[in-house]
Amino acid sequence: MGWADPKGMRSRMSAAADDIRADAGQPVIEVRDVTVRFGGVLALDGVSFDIRAGAILGLIGPNGAGKTTLFNCLSRLYTPSSGDIRLLGRTILRQPAHKMAGMGIGRTFQNVASFHNLTVRDNVRVGAHSASRSNVASDALRLPSARRSEREIDRAAQELIDWLELGEVADRLVAGLPFGWQKRVELARAMAAKPKLLLLDEPAGGLNHDEVQELGGLILKVRDEGDVTVLLVEHHMGLVMSVSDRVVVLNFGRKIAEGTPEEMQKHPEVISAYLGGGDE
Numbered sequence: 001m002g003w004a005d006p007k008g009m010r011s012r013m014s015a016a017a018d019d020i021r022a023d024a025g026q027p028v029i030e031v032r033d034v035t036v037r038f039g040g041v042l043a044l045d046g047v048s049f050d051i052r053a054g055a056i057l058g059l060i061g062p063n064g065a066g067k068t069t070l071f072n073c074l075s076r077l078y079t080p081s082s083g084d085i086r087l088l089g090r091t092i093l094r095q096p097a098h099k100m101a102g103m104g105i106g107r108t109f110q111n112v113a114s115f116h117n118l119t120v121r122d123n124v125r126v127g128a129h130s131a132s133r134s135n136v137a138s139d140a141l142r143l144p145s146a147r148r149s150e151r152e153i154d155r156a157a158q159e160l161i162d163w164l165e166l167g168e169v170a171d172r173l174v175a176g177l178p179f180g181w182q183k184r185v186e187l188a189r190a191m192a193a194k195p196k197l198l199l200l201d202e203p204a205g206g207l208n209h210d211e212v213q214e215l216g217g218l219i220l221k222v223r224d225e226g227d228v229t230v231l232l233v234e235h236h237m238g239l240v241m242s243v244s245d246r247v248v249v250l251n252f253g254r255k256i257a258e259g260t261p262e263e264m265q266k267h268p269e270v271i272s273a274y275l276g277g278g279d280e
C-alpha cells in the first residue's frame with residue numbers, strides 16, 4: 001500500500017483552510033443508511049456519514065467495495081433501495097440527475113468528460129452555463145438578458161481560466177492536450193457551475209507522479225479558495241491521505257471505518273481489508 005503523503009502537499013494547506021475546518025459545523029451532505037441492491041448483490045449496506053462544510057472527504061475501499069455505487073447515488077445516476085441523501089438538509093432523492101448541477105452538486109468523470117472538440121475556454125463556458133440565469137428562449141431570441149448573461153459567462157470563464165492557470169492553453173482544443181491538462185480542464189468545467197459539493201471520481205487515474213502532486217495542490221486550492229466541499233473517490237492512497245480531512249473506508253458495501261487519514265492508516269480493519277483485498 002502506498003500510504004505516503006506526497007512531499008509537501010499537505011504543508012501547502014493554508015491557515016485559512018484550517019480555520020474553515022475548525023469552524024465547520026453544518027453538514028453539506030448527509031448520507032443516511034444508504035442501501036443499494038443490484039438483484040442479489042448488496043452493493044451498499046446501510047452506509048452513513050456526513051461531509052462538513054469546507055471539508056475534503058476521501059472515500060476509499062478495495063475493488064468492489066461500493067465506492068462507485070455511492071458516488072453514483074450522490075450524482076443521482078442510481079437511486080438507493082433505501083436510505084436518504086440530504087444536501088444542506090434537503091433530500092436529493094426526489095430530483096433527477098440533470099438537476100444536480102443546479103442544486104449545487106458538481107462532478108468530474110474518471111475518463112474525462114470534457115468536450116474534446118471544443119476549446120478549453122468553451123468547455124469552461126459550458127460549465128458556467130449551468131450557473132447562469134439564461135434560458136433557451138432568451139438565448140435563441142438573443143434578448144438583451146441573454147447577451148448580458150453571455151458576457152457574464154465569458155467573464156466567469158476567464159476568471160476560472162486565470163485561477164486554475166489554464167491561460168496558455170485557453171484557446172486550444174481539449175483533444176490535443178496532455179492528460180494532466182485535460183484533468184485540469186475537467187476541474188475548471190465542474191467549478192464553473194459553482195458547486196457547493198464537488199464529487200471527484202478517481203481524478204488521479206492515468207496521471208504520473210508529478211501530475212498527481214499538481215492535482216493534490218489543485219484540489220486543496222479549489223477547496224481553500226473556491227468555497228466548496230469535496231468528496232474524493234480515489235485509489236491513489238498518497239493523494240487521499242495527503243489532501244483529505246477525513247476518510248471513510250468501505251468494504252463489501254459496508255462502512256468499516258471513518259476518521260482522520262492518520263487514524264485510518266493505523267486502523268487494523270482497514271489494513272486487513274486492503275491486504276486481504278490485494279489492492280494497492
Ligand SMILES: Nc1ncnc2c1ncn2[C@@H]1O[C@H](COP(=O)(O)OP(=O)(O)OP(=O)(O)O)[C@@H](O)[C@H]1O
Pocket residue numbers: 038041042043061062063064065066067068069070
Ligand atoms: N450495475 C451493476 N449491476 C450489478 N452489480 C453491480 C453493478 N454495479 C456494481 N455492482 C456490484 O456492486 C458491488 C460494488 O461495486 P462498485 O463498482 O460500487 O465498487 P467500487 O468500490 O467502486 O470498485 P472499484 O474500485 O473496482 O471501482 C460489486 O460487487 C459490483 O460487482
